Amino acid sequence: MGIADNISHINERIKSVCDRCGRDIDEIILVGVSKTHPVEKIVEAKMAGLYVFGESKVQEFLKKYEEVKGVRWHFIGHLQKNKVKYIIDKIELIHSVDDYELAVEINKRAEKINKTMDVLIQVNIGKEETKYGVYEDELFDFCKRLSELKNIRIKGIMCIPPNEDLDSTRFYFKRMKFLFEEVKKLNYDNFDIEYLSMGMTGDYEVAIEEGANIIRIGTGIFGERDYKKEDIKNE
Numbered sequence: 001m002g003i004a005d006n007i008s009h010i011n012e013r014i015k016s017v018c019d020r021c022g023r024d025i026d027e028i029i030l031v032g033v034s035k036t037h038p039v040e041k042i043v044e045a046k047m048a049g050l051y052v053f054g055e056s057k058v059q060e061f062l063k064k065y066e067e068v069k070g071v072r073w074h075f076i077g078h079l080q081k082n083k084v085k086y087i088i089d090k091i092e093l094i095h096s097v098d099d100y101e102l103a104v105e106i107n108k109r110a111e112k113i114n115k116t117m118d119v120l121i122q123v124n125i126g127k128e129e130t131k132y133g134v135y136e137d138e139l140f141d142f143c144k145r146l147s148e149l150k151n152i153r154i155k156g157i158m159c160i161p162p163n164e165d166l167d168s169t170r171f172y173f174k175r176m177k178f179l180f181e182e183v184k185k186l187n188y189d190n191f192d193i194e195y196l197s198m199g200m201t202g203d204y205e206v207a208i209e210e211g212a213n214i215i216r217i218g219t220g221i222f223g224e225r226d227y228k229k230e231d232i233k234n235e
């Protein structure tokens with residue numbers, strides 16, 4: 001199947017999950033995770049109606065950004081502080097704020113260009129040493145510290161759950177939904193909680209059932225990457 005077929009297949013599945021659980025399909029943002037895939041495939045996906053793409057490496061993103069116009073970009077990988085300056089004016093949403101110093105740097109670079117940068121907090125929901133993100137027991141302290149940073153706007157939370165069976169994945173997603181509702185209750189000036197980013201190729205239907213409104217799909221749209229899933233954790 002080609003990319004356009006993959007996208008329409010996924011859209012149909014999103015629609016049937018939404019119908020089944022009484023959700024509005026317009027609530028769901030599909031991010032096409034284009035990391036490792038060439039520009040031609042992104043253009044193909046764009047022609048098929050996809051308009052948000054997720055990248056996880058700064059160098060690779062910058063090259064694609066120059067070559068593909070008229071789409072929106074999300075940064076979904078671990079972001080090094082010293083690279084924030086290259087992407088700050090080009091990215092619509094950073095999914096992966098996992099550390100206070102990183103947030104401070106994003107805030108500083110955003111201020112310099114008079115921007116308020118939309119970000120999500122990455123939660124290490126399975127408390128895995130191999131993954132980035134704040135632990136849930138640190139989340140509310142972390143939020144409090146972020147509330148001082150006026151040039152970032154906290155739009156929600158994101159996770160990559162442990163690679164286990166779908167029942168445990170669902171458990172982690174439920175936990176995320178709970179945290180999402182709790183974070184929504186905070187009334188810090190720079191918090192405008194709207195997004196729960198969770199669900200990838202293997203589990204996006206479960207994610208939607210449990211309340212996700214941003215899903216990030218790579219393989220299901222673009223096919224296999226030439227490196228293994230294990231690498232996702234450390235990008």
Ligand SMILES: *Cc1c(COP(=O)(O)O)cnc(C)c1O
Pocket residue numbers: 033035056076077160200201202216217218219220232235
């Ligand atoms: C690679 C990646 C995805 C996409 O994974 P697939 O299983 O290929 O859909 C989603 N989110 C993040 C953070 C990723 O790094």
